[in-house]
Every structure is written in structure tokens, then in C-alpha cells.
Amino acid sequence: MALKKTSKKQEIKKVFSKDPGPWNFYSRAGNKYFLMDWIFKKILFISGVSIFFLVLMIFIFLVLNSMPSIKEFGFRFFLSKSWDPVFEKFGALPFIAGTIFTSFLALLISLPFSLSISLYLGEFSKSGFFSGFLKNSIELLAGVPSVVYGFFGMFVLIPIVRYLEIKFNIEPYGVGIFTSSIILSIMIIPFSASLGREVIELIPQDIKEAGYSLGSTRYEVIKRIVLPYAKSGITAGILMALGRAIGETMAVTMVIGNSNVMPKGLFSPANTMASLIANEFTEAVSRIHLSSLIEIGLVLFIISAVFSIMGKIFIHKFSITENG
Amino acid sequence: MDNKNISKRIFKDRIFTVCVTFLAFIACLPLLGILFLIIKNGASSINLGFFIHLPKPVGEEGGGIANAIVGTFIVVGIAFLIATPISLLTGIFLSENRKSRFSEMVRVSIDILSGIPSIVIGIIAYLWVVKPMKGFSALSGGIALAMIMLPVVIKSAEETLKLIPYSLREASFALGVPYYRTVLKVILPTGFSGIITGVLIAVARIAGETAPLLFTAFGNPFMNFNITKPVNALPLLVFNYATSPYEQWHKIAWGAAFILIIIVFVVNILARMISKKWKVTF
């Protein structure tokens, strides 16, 4: 009798040590809910699998549909400057250049602003009228649809830029890389600022206080303690913002000038990969033209995937330093 | 000597503070500019007819955007119906299986999905839905938007459910409640406000998406309730009308942008109110 009791206890112990979830006990016991639980778990699992397959299928379809162009042009696709639908010679270099110029310039313009906002909200003034206002503004800015930014760019920014261009005696396009970069920077500020704020707020108070107790000014604390500490978090924010700028379509399409040649300067019209697709996807007549556009879509996919994964790694790194 | 150094440091600090405050303030200006312009130009073109009429052919006065408003609701509605159940289940899956290798893979997929530019999602919806169905449709637009909505809702659901303490579910198990009922009746309701907030934020985001609709929902000058036919949507209309040369259409575009922004903001504010009001804290 006593022996039996202990064995049952041991059995229970075994079950629990294998998997701490008490539901296992029910399944062992042949509970009537066993089937329901099993089905439920399977459904959960399948939905998880479906997301994985969704992304996989997106990748596979992009590759399959860009095969004609990959076969035809090979690696030259990325080096050729010519985008010629009449003679069907396609090269993506002008758009890769346009994308890189606009998004890095946008990042450069936005960086001081987004850093200031995250410092102001995370370090200088965590409450108060202005910081409340700032916080709400940023959240609203993040919610404005990109087509509205483009609209704003068309009717406000373009005339201003054109006025400047006439002043400096440059061709007064108004549209172009510079205008798109400004619009893009306005769009990514809220994104990177709120991420930066979260990172800066996470920095433990005691190490900052240690800095102050040694007689540092706030500037020195920020420079020597806050920024180095938040470095990988801020890098992650920059990466994500960059990923966003690269993929942004509508606002850029409306102000970049849609010119399929290599950009010659800061103010020259250009085209980014995303805006090229927006312009030509429904209109490409020949098979090879369409598949070249899809290949550009594939490039965008790969770039954004790399950025997402890298951003994740940096955030992960940050959370480790935070714990250590 | 020492004094000088200190005052230099303090001076530097002051300059820095001023700079940061100034730059933060400057960054707010575009928002105010956008809001001001849209309210100024948009409000004047809005009247009752704007909501109930269809667009007129070029050159004729008047006309409304009823088709675009209805179209936006249809497309977003489809996306909502498709994305919400899948994201909820996946969110539960991830919060229940935190450490497994497979859920880490799913998490990476979600990160990738959320980073895919919306125009690429448009291409995919075109290849998957428009081409086989031989026609542009509200459904294809809804599916495209659903793909954008998925990662947002999944992430917020996972984050919310993760925060629910283990003791809660242990209490439920102790009462003999089976696993699936524990999840559906105890854990989900506890995280309800967080999940709703995530859904609303995702809805606000997709309501303003234009790029994936360009070659899926396509646009339609008429009212349409058939989800297998093309529909118009507010962001599409803003894009098409804003890039046109007609003053009349610019006015309509400002009005449509105004309504679009109002919708987006109202949904966002609603989300915040819900998360504040119904928040369960431990």
C-alpha cells in the first residue's frame, strides 16, 4: 500500500519535471479535455507555421517571378545604368543609387532631431507641458499616412525647394533627391525618436547618478554615460529607420521626379526602387520588364529582411548589457 | 584656472541643453504644418454632399468621395477579418512557447514580414490574388493589407500575453480548468485591452496605406460592395487626385486627406483610451 503511494507520487513528480505545465497531468490522466487541448495546441502550432510559410512563400514567389530577368541579365542587372523598355535592357543601378542617396540623406537630416527628441524626453524632461506636447506630436506624426506626407511635400515643400533652387541658380525642378530626403526624414523622426526614448529611459538611474555625484555636468553624463550605454539600442533604431526609409513608396513617388537615369547631384530628380515599382508595375507590357520590376522587389525584400534581422540582433545585444 | 574650466564646462552644458530643446521643438513644426494645412484646406471642401455623392467627371463641379470612404471600410474590414484570428492564435502560440527553437523562427519571420516594404506586399497580392482571379478586387487589397496587419497584431498580442503572470494560469489549472479553456477564458480576457489596442493601431496603420492598393484594389469611380470587384479607397483617391492638375480635384484630395487623418487619429486615440481604461495591472 505504502509502496504504491510513493510510486504514484514519483510518477507525478516525473511528469512535472519533464514539463512544468500542469496540463500534462490531465492528458496522462485521460481527461475528457485531452482531445480539445490537443486540437487547440495543434491550431496554435499551425498558425505559427502559417506565418513562417507566408514569409517563405513570399520569398519563393519573388524569386520565381524574377527568374526571367535574373537569367537574362544576371549580375549585370545591378551594375547597368540603362533602364530601357524599348530595347528591353534593364539595369537597376540608378534606382539602387537613388534609394541609397535618399535614405542615407534622410537619416543624416533626421538624426540630430530624433536624437534631441529622445534625449529631451528620456533625460531632460520626462514630464511637463512641452514634453507632453512633444510626445503627443510624435505619436500623431507616426500615424499620418505616407500619402498625406507626399501631398504635403507636393504643395508645400516643392515650392520652397524650388524657390531655393532659383536663388542658388540650380535647375528649378523642385522635385528630386533633396526634397524626398526631407520628406523621408520627417517621416522617420517619430519612429527613431520613440525608439531612442525607450532605450534611454531604460538606462539605470544609479549609474547616471554616479556620474553626477562625481561632478559631471548633464552634457558630460550624456556624452560619457548615456550615449555609450544606449549605443546598440540607438544603432538598432537607426537600422530600423533606415529600413523604413528604403521601403517607403508613396511620399517619395510624389516628390522625387521619377527620372530613370543616374542621379547627378543633390537636387537632381531620380527614382528609388520602391517608387519605380509604384510607377511601372501596372504598366510594364513585356514579360522581361515585369520580371525586372519584380527582381527589384526581391532586392527590396532581401534588404529589408537583412535590416530587420540586424536590428533584432542589436536590440538583443542591448538587452544583454542591460541585464549584465 | 580651475574656475575657468568649470565655467567652460557649464557653458558647454547650457549650449547643449538649448540645442537639444531647440531641435526637439523644430521637429514638431512639420506636424503642426501638416495638420494646419489639412485642416485649413480640407475643412472648407467638406460638406454633407462630400460624404454621400460619387466623384463627378473631370471639369464638373461638386461631387463627393462616398465610394472611397465605403471602399476603405470594405478593404480594411476584409484585412481585419483575415488578420485578427491568425494573429491572435500566433500571438498565443508565441507567448505559450517562449523558448522553443521553432517559435524563435516564427519570431524572425514576423520581424521580416513587418519590415517588407508595403509595395512589395502589393506585388505579392497581385501575383497571388489578382492574377489567378483574373481581376483587381477589394479582396486582393484586403489580403495585401492583412499581410501588413499581421506582424503588428501578433507582436502586440505576444507582448501583452507574456506579461500575464504565471500564477494566474496556475490558479486556473488548480481549479481543474483544461488548458484550452484557461487560455481562452482566463489569459485572453486578461490581455484583452492590450490586444484590442494592438488591433486598433494596426487598423489605423493600414487605413492609410496606399502602395499595396495601387495594383490590387485599383480604384473605382462608382460605389461598389462586391468584394470581387475593384473598389476605391481614401489613400488611393488622395494620391490620384493630388497628382492631377485640376484645382477641383486638389480640393477634393485635401478633403479626403482630412477625413483620412481624422479616421486614423480617432482610431489611434481610441486605442490609447482603451489601453488606459481597461488595463489590467499586476
Next chain:
Amino acid sequence: MKKLLKLAVSALAVISMFVQPLKASSVELIGAGATFPYPLYSKMFDVYNKEHGIKINYSAIGSGGGIRQLMAKTVDFGGTDAFLTDKEIREMPGSAVHIPTCIGAVVFAFNVPGVSELNLTPDVIAGIFLGKIKKWSAPEIRKINQNVKMPDINIVVIHRSDGSGTTFIFSDYVSKISNEWKNSVGTGTSLKWPCGLGAKGNPGVAGLIKQIPGSIGYVELIYALSNKIPFACVQNKSGIFIKPSLLNTSIAANVELPDDMRVSITNTNEKNGYPICGFTWIIVYKEQNYDNRPFEKAKELVNLLWWITHQGQRYTEALHYASLPKEAVVKAERIIQSITYNGKPIIK
């Protein structure tokens, strides 16, 4: 959970409510393509909807798009200002026919401060669009515009960014007058532009010209007129500077028309004809029974085409398009009659 289930079921019910009647309800036709005739089509289809209760959803995405979407069978008809090339006809999954709907002129709209009248010769046009003539004060331009004071500002070329029949008509013309253009750029709905800015659709080009001082671009006549942008007189083959108008557009169409109506009428030999104009067409499949299309749809489509080429023509003049000449209407009738469903003609 039950509540959620109920919600899902009722949502499905609502959706199916939307789907069901649609299958039974009246036919809706979907078209896409050229922006060139879009103002005319939007007027025509509006009237047609009021008279016949048929909804026609035409989206102006550019001629290239019209051809592509018809090829992919995502639309019932495509609109194009560029007839299908032999290669495109081979790529089409079925044989397609061209039905002319009207004639339009492509004009050079410009925005030069202080200038409202501008003369252009073929050489100057080629020079500007090849990026060789860079300033409005260039001697070539001054020579032909003696009584206008040309400002010393840069020329900004505006062109289409999308696949466009307007571009096709324009490049067809420039290829005829300039060998350099023919060899380096060619003729097509999308081009490899040597210079300039792209804008989407005729409306986009007109919008950009209005905004940028010093710009010149090519648009369909009505877009210049309705936006009150001045446009240039062009020297034709006979050496006369012609101000584009409906009259000299229809004069240009006075050529021998082939039976399939695939014809270019640019650089006309007529003495008073405007050199840059062209037909715009609706393209449909000759055999309408594809993808299980119902007969009603095919019939409505053919009726619409008949209406456009006959009763619909009365709306052309008001919108500054030239109506089809008699000969073209007769040819169009024969083409429409050749459209079949299961091999049988749809109307006699």
C-alpha cells in the same frame, strides 16, 4: 469564444450577402489604360451609365498598362494610344482587335515666364528633348521666335514616367523627324529618356509644367486647354507653323486607313494638318468567350463599343477631341461586327 465564433459567422454572412447579389446583378465592365482619352471616357461612361444602367470602371493607368492588363485578362477592355506592335500581338493570349474611339493631338505645353506664343521646328523639338538645347535663350529657339523675348533660363523637360500612348505618339513623331532620336531612343510607350523629369499620366505632366518655370512637356490637347497652359505651334512637313486645333487634327487623319486600323498619322503630308496626333483605341479580344465570361458581358461590351463609335462621338468636340472621320467609323463598324462569342458574331 462562443461570442467570437458568432461574430465570425455573422461576419461571413455579411460578406456572402455582398458577394451573392453581385453575381446575379447587372454587368459591370472594367477597363484600364490610356490617360489621353480619359476626360472623354469619363464623360462618355457617365452618360452611358445614366442611359443604359451599365457601370463602366475605367482607370487611367497609361496605355502600357491597358495592354498589359488586357494581356493578363484582368480587364474587359484596354485603352491605348499606341497600337499593338507585331511582337505584342504575338504575345497576346488571344487575337485582339483595335476599335478607334477618337483622334487627339499631342501638344507641347510650356511654362516660360513672359512667353505665351512659341514656335517650334522639328529640329528644335528633337534638340530640346535630346537635351542638346539647354536654355530658352538658345539661338535656335530665338531664330524662330523673333518677336518674343526669350528669357535666359534653363529648359526643364517634362515627360511621362509611366507607359503611355501619348509618349508613343510623341516618340513616333520625333523618330520620323530625327535620325538621332530614332537610333538612340526609339519609339515606344516607355522610353529611356536622355533628360528631364517624369510625371505620372497626362495630368501629372500638366501639373508639373504648371509648377516649374522654364518647363516644356508633351500632353494631350485637352490637358493643356483645361489647365490653361500655353502650347506651341509646330512646323509641319510643308513648312507651315500650325497651332494645334480640332480642325487641323482631323485634317491630319485624312490618310488611307488599313482594315485593322493600326495606323500612325503623325508627321502628316497634309498642308494644314497638325503633325503630332493619333487615334486612340480600345482593344478587346476578338473571341469573347474566354475564362467563362458570360454572354451578357460580351454583349454589353460590344454594345458599348458601338455606342462609343456612334452616339458617343457627339461628346468629343466639347472636350477638344476630334471625332472619328466617316471612313474610320465604317472600318470600326466592321471590326466590331467581327467580334465573336463561341465563334458567332455578337451583333450583325
